[in-house]
Amino acid sequence: MKTGLSKVFPDAEYDLVPMADGGEGTVQSLVDATQGQLINVSVTGPLGNKVTAKYGMLGDGKTAAIEMAQASGIQYVNDQTHNPLITTTYGTGEMILDALDHGAKEIILGIGGSATNDGGAGMAQAIGVHLQSSDGEELGFGGGQLDKLNRIDVSDVDPRIAQTKILIASDVTNPLIGETGSSAVFGPQKGATPQMVKVLDANLAHYAAVIKRDLGKDLAHAPGAGAAGGLGAGLMAFTKSEMGKGVDIVIQFTHLKERARDADFVFTGEGGIDSQTQYGKTPFGVALATKEVAPHAPVIVLSGNIGDGLDVLYRPNAIDAIFPTATSAKSLEKAIADAASDIEMVSENIGRLIAAMRRN
Known part of the structure; x- marks a missing residue:
């Protein structure tokens, strides 16, 4: 131009002024606009294998910009491997911790383009949340495991999480469950069959009920909780976060x-x-x-x-x-x-x- x-x-x-709206390219725009830097990190991909993801540290040296798709995005699966019953957001949690290791005090987290439908359970486990079955075992990866959830233990969560403000950049206002929830609306594009959608929605409903019982947070129908396969709910439940439109967050940080x-x-x-x-x-x-x-x-x-x-x-x-x-x-x-x-x-x-x- x-x-x-x-x-x-x-x-x-x-x-x-580089601009974006919370989706792909948001990190690069914020890094460019603030003279920050990109950081590469090896994390767990949605299928459990290692992938290389990148995030940005902005020019102020204390704000990190993360796109969850870098760790847990749909680009890591194909028609043969996509399965929201098993895909995980664990790598997104690993990116959050790495940003904290690099001095982040605030995180902008764009949550579009996910391959996951686990309610942010993997992210939660990565930052130290214990999601336990009735026999005290840690749940495995994926939304297909959430029906086994019996107890949530947050005693081992990284203490820095409670001190870190996370701005969730998302335009999605869908609730976690129901006809307009994450499984019904976004599950099919991630490989969910009609039967899988029923299972995932029921599992997320159970997950939300345990969160409400153990943490006192009622998230089943919270606006935006269904974003990124329920990662919105996981962030609301286990971190100090607030949700906003991605473009508004970028406008704020670029001083447009x-x-x-x-x-x-x-x-x-x-x-x-x-x-x-x-x-x-x-x-x-x-x-x-x-x-x-x-x-x-x-x-x-x-x-x-x-x-x-x-x-x-x-x-x-x-x-x-x-x-x-x-x-x-x-x-x-x-x-x-x-x-x-x-x-x-x-x-x-x-x-x-x-x-x-x-x-x-």
Whole structure:
């Protein structure tokens, strides 16, 4: 965008703010925006094997940014291996502990793209929670084990957990159980058959009942508890956490509002834009935030694909204009390969339009 606009306005002042909405790319955006660093760590993947995950330490040296998908994401399974009865969030808990080892006092945790449906049980076990069966044995991995849960013991939880604020970056408001719960809504895309969905939902209901009995927290129908296969519930139960929209958290940590206060124009973008963009996606979040501090600065969105229902985005104090970035009819693979040059060309043309209007 800057390269294209600079061909028309070479002397303009540009402030580049990497943005994301809690999904893939959030860690990189926050690291880039704050001059932080990426850290690689070996953790337990969703199938129990070791995987290499990365997370970010932000420039303040005390805030970590973690994407749970790096440890427990759906990219680690395929059509032959996906099975939410056995997949675990244990590696996500290991990432949390590693961040604490690197000095984190606060954690931003994006919880999209999971391969799991274990209610965050694996994460809990990694940080020291004991989930025990009636014979005192520790539960195995996966949502298929939760029906065996008899007792929760938090006496061995890493003491740093209670001192660490975790900001859960998620746009999901689904409860843990029921027709709109994590198993019913998200289980099938993780490989759950209709019978598996019934088992998983019943197991999570039992899990929630034991949490309520042993910890005094009623999470079965809490908004967002069903995020990432119930990881939302696990974080609410066993950590000092609060849930917020991913884009709002990124806006906070990048200081977008302060940086946009004197803007004349705001440019942002998304791979695909449609009516769903109003529900916590990057362009709409950017528009609402910047309009608060620079109400007269047009918000211009560039998007690789434009879908239906854009009228809801053109409301007052929101998005002003949307432009497709593809410069010709082309395949998805070609569009991705050409993305940088296409965005540059479209940005230049928008700049030329702005310049022409100013001359008139």
